[in-house]
Amino acid sequence: MAAAIVTCAHENFEASQNVIRMTANSDNPDVFAFMLEVRVNCVDCGQPFGFKGLNAGVSYFSPRCSLDALEARIPLMTPTELALLDQPQQVPGEQEYESLKKNPPPLAP
């Protein structure tokens, strides 16, 4: 079913989120992963927004979305896992950018 075409400018938003404690099954209450579920709606018209670039499904290692793309499912690192990181994660290209800031190339005449 196609969504209704609206003339709303979509200027105000609300997001709902839920953190899920993942357990193997109802007989095993040990939590083995945490998952953030997020939904976004326009407050003015009530229409939901979808998430781009995510494959549908559930993964404990990378973000996914629901089949209708309306819910992002993002695996979380626990504080213990964060402490195991030796240093903050770097964005690809960030080192080159920092190097260029320190030693900018000469300007063309």
Ligand SMILES: [Zn+2]
């Ligand atoms: Zn709207």
